[in-house]
Amino acid sequence: QSVLTQPPSVSGAPGQRVTISCTGSSSNIGAGYDVNWYQQLPGTAPKLLIYGNIYRPSGVPDRFSGSKSGTSASLAITGLQAEDEADYYCQSYDASLIGVFFGGGTKLTVL
Amino acid sequence: EVQLVESGGALVQPGGSLRLSCAASGFSFRNFAMSWVRQAPGKGLEWVANIPQDGSENKYVASVRGRFTISRDNAKNSLYLQMNSLRAEDTALYYCARDSHYGSKDYWGQGTLVTVSS
Numbered sequence: 001q002s003v004l005t006q007p008p009s010v011s012g013a014p015g016q017r018v019t020i021s022c023t024g025s026s027s028n029i030g031a032g033y034d035v036n037w038y039q040q041l042p043g044t045a046p047k048l049l050i051y052g053n054i055y056r057p058s059g060v061p062d063r064f065s066g067s068k069s070g071t072s073a074s075l076a077i078t079g080l081q082a083e084d085e086a087d088y089y090c091q092s093y094d095a096s097l098i099g100v101f102f103g104g105g106t107k108l109t110v111l
Numbered sequence: 112e113v114q115l116v117e118s119g120g121a122l123v124q125p126g127g128s129l130r131l132s133c134a135a136s137g138f139s140f141r142n143f144a145m146s147w148v149r150q151a152p153g154k155g156l157e158w159v160a161n162i163p164q165d166g167s168e169n170k171y172v173a174s175v176r177g178r179f180t181i182s183r184d185n186a187k188n189s190l191y192l193q194m195n196s197l198r199a200e201d202t203a204l205y206y207c208a209r210d211s212h213y214g215s216k217d218y219w220g221q222g223t224l225v226t227v228s229s
Contacts, residue, residue, distance in 0.1 A: 034213040045206060045219040046156060052213035089156050093214055099172055100146070100158040100214065
């Protein structure tokens with residue numbers, strides 16, 4: 001069982017909005033540790049998508065947004081495009097386990 | 112342009128050792144903490160180890176603590192991962208990543224493959 005729990009898969013049609021959840025606990029997200037999100041296209045290295053819960057690195061489209069509340073965080077993607085089809089991972093720090101953890105990953109399928 | 116290039120991956124027998132390297136360029140290496148992250152075939156990402164700018168207070172995931180050692184040479188702009196007592200479950204693509212704001216990994220290499228098998 002992952003420290004950070006993500007749905008294994010989500011899907012949406014082009015142009016639609018999808019959200020990916022990342023559920024943690026009182027020792028990680030709920031303790032105030034920041035959440036970062038990564039996109040991994042097939043056969044490539046992960047790419048930073050959102051950092052510090054809500055910030056987008058330069059070059060990331062504003063169709064991608066992050067939020068955090070309580071022990072959970074979410075990644076929202078609006079105006080879905082075929083090129084968004086990828087695996088998405090959340091990441092945070094856990095104070096009890098004293099380490100960095102990634103969620104199990106969510107595969108986004110664009111229908 | 113920031114570049115991270117890993118090397119040293121190979122096929123190794125269980126119980127064996129391997130040393131991975133990551134050559135960094137395009138940024139002031141000595142000013143950034145660095146991490147190793149791995150991905151087993153068909154699986155998700157797993158953080159392995161982290162080293163701060165000065166090489167002190169390194170941290171490891173529990174499953175590799177005592178077997179792996181992360182180190183760096185700021186004069187050579189290089190990051191290393193010494194892996195001992197390797198197990199089948201260590202088989203993965205190992206990525207070198209730069210640590211940045213809020214604990215994020217803002218740049219990643221392309222990875223080097225480690226296969227532990229007899």
